[in-house]
Amino acid sequence: MSATRQADTQPVEELRRFIPLADLSYDKLLEIVEQAQWLKAKKRSRLMDLGDTEASSLFLLRGNVLMEAADGRQRVIKHTDTTARSPLSRLRPSRYRVSALTPVQYIKISNTLLDELADLDDSSEMISSHYLVEETSEGNADFSTQVVAHIYEDLQKHALLMLSWHPVALGVSRQIQAQPKDVSAIARWAMLDPVLSLKFMKAARFQHRPGGAVPNVTSATSQMGSQKARKLAFMNVFRESRDPRALVLQEAFRNTWERSISVAAVAKRLAQELGKEDPGEAELAGLLHNVGETAIISYAYSFYREISLQDLHNCTLMFGKETGRMVLSHWNIFHSLAQNICDATEWLHDHGSSKADLSDIVIAARACVQISRKDKGNPPPPLPQIPALKRLGLDTPNSILTTELRTFADDYLEEAKQKLGIE
Secondary structure, three states, X not given: OOOOEEOOOXXXXXXXXXXXXXXXXXXXXXXXXXXXXXXXXXXXXXXXXXXXXXXXXXXXXXXXEEEEEOOOOEEEEEOOOHHHHOOXXXXXXXXXXXXXXOOEEEEEEEHHHHHHHOOHHHHHHHHHHHHHHHOOOOOOOOHHHHHHHHHHHHHHOOOOOOOEEHHHHHHHHHHHHXXXXXXXXXXXXXXXXXXXXXXXHHHOOOOOOOOOOOOOHHHXXXXXXXXXXXXXXXXXXXXXXXXXXXXXXXXXHHHHHHHHHHHHHHHHHHHHHOOOOOHHHHHHHHHOOOHHHHHHXXXXXXXXXXXXXXXXXHHHHHHHHHHHHHHHHHOOOOHHHHHHHHHOOOOOOOOOOOOOOHHHHHHHHHHHHHHHHOOOOOOOOOHHHOHHHHHHOOOOOOOHHHOHHXXXXXXXXXXXXXXXXXX
């Protein structure tokens, strides 16, 4: 990073021009003014390099910058451009090198501060607009950029397509249609399809009290009523499920579903053993923990005929967390639940408290399932390095993570397959 000098303090009004900050209160903006770095850089200075991991966002106040991707693609951003109202680059490690084409003024704001001050929807909007800044023309954009851009556009149009794996959607729908009025039974069957469960949560309109229990699929089903729930299940199987012929996508749908179901079961079991008040909340968080991956696979099916396993894997690793955050935000899933789900996508997430929380339980459940399945797609680091496992006392070789829970996860998945007639 080039040498810079701190600029004069800027007024709150300077921050309101940026999309993710425009709706923040005056007090929140004032806190950013006081804590952010207001910087200047000379022409040809480097503001950010490829692979940078510093957890901060850059906002361009004055001047022009050049954004260069690893594959050589370039884009000039001027402070007068609409795209300059969004962060220049937020993903870490950075996928772009950002250089000054003219003398520039910019603001560097800690992502931690932004996340603390912005609610989930604000944060999601910032991430979403970031993707649009980095996107080039559709013909030149890479697979990941196109997928995320389509997801964002459809979210804005309230037309997001979330696909279930067809064998699951079919089996679940058949069982739900056989339950005319038993909402509890409908909810139990819906919980075997993570996408349908999420749609039930979206369709229900809760009045959630801060500090109260997080509503679940059962309460969503009760509020909608059995007739609407059965209709959603019917539409999900006939309009919003796929059983693709392409082996890459077939395996992607299967693997995502199997991990969702297994992590949900293990998270619930862990919560029960820890004496948590609501093991069902842990089950729901586990069930939805890879919602971002599910959305990416859905759009990989809808928009692309020829993709490689590596393309899909890279896209999921790079964009899965933030795509999940966007979906949960736009679909009005409760902030505390959504935040824990997003935190649980990071193996090394550390909230700093000695007391285990919901994200710790889901991380432990993920580790158990990954080890059991010998899944090399996103393997956990050595167990002693994972803060969540240390808090839960599961970071030793003879912990239940390597014995009882792994067996339980395998048995639960096989039972779910048998219920749905899946080989």
